[in-house]
Amino acid sequence: MHVPDGFLDAPTSIATGVVAAGGVAFALRKARTELDDRTAPMAGLVAAFIFAGQMINFPVGAGTSGHLLGGALAAVLVGPWTGALCISVVLLVQALFMADGGITALGTNIVLMGLVGCFSGYLVFRLVAAALPKRLTSIAPAAAVGALLSVPIAATVFTLLFAVGGTAPVNTGDVLVAMLGWHVVIGIGEAVVTGLVVASVVAVRPDLVHGARTLVPAAELEIRTARPTTRPTTSPTTSPTSTGGAA
């Protein structure tokens, strides 16, 4: 869904640029609540993985393809603010180095895939997760539904921007119908990838999944002794080495 330069006029591109800059600046402040020494490496991994995932276009029929947007995936794994930053970095690298998505359209792309993608996906994820049983197995399906809906939502927002600032005289209704139709199908691919990746991480390290953090009891500091504290039940007082439980 990378918007190239030229689709939207200058005022619209400037407006989305301002919204994107404000959103990223705000996200930089809010991401602090999501990131610590434990989760910061995950943010790098998530961004790198989404860059790679976006290279895989899957056919969706009639000579069309789609690829992962990754907003819902990033939001569930590292939190919506950090997720929006991750997607923004991906879009920046793509625009500057790969000429994928325009330069004046970078703000538009950050708004569509970073802000709208992350937050719509995360909102739907939270709603679905609240309706499902409070178990770790609910996280991946909820993330998949968030991913499924985030793609047509972003496509709709693009169409709104196009209605306001599209440079070509094209009927907005036609664009909306076509965009929604194809992006519902692309959303299914998004849901499958998001569900599988979230399920994989939940399976090995649920404590690193932002969306599952209320389901994982915080690891409390515990004092461990050097040897097992099982004591013989026969003579509790005679053993000189018994320090069991005293630590």
Place this chain on the structure above:
Amino acid sequence: MRTRTLVITGLLVAFLIAGVGSFYASSHPDGLEYVAGKTGFLDSAEDSPASDSPFANYETAGVDDERLGGGLAGVVGVLVTLLLAGGLAFAVRRRTPAEAER
């Protein structure tokens, strides 16, 4: 699984997808490009000022082999993204352990 193992495994998967898997991706236009073509606004697209970047369009300047050039561009992209996003995350993170986590 240790965090380090998870991150390294994930990165290996990302490098494999971008470096090798991307060659097998569909070359059809994506949803937006297709819709733009069908409804008639594709021609309003302009070339990006970055289109003379050495990795423009996920190819590598000077590497004619499509598989190699595309894979190189993918690996470079993953690496740059990792460094930028990881660096950013470490720069803005909380420095104390996660005690305030909700």
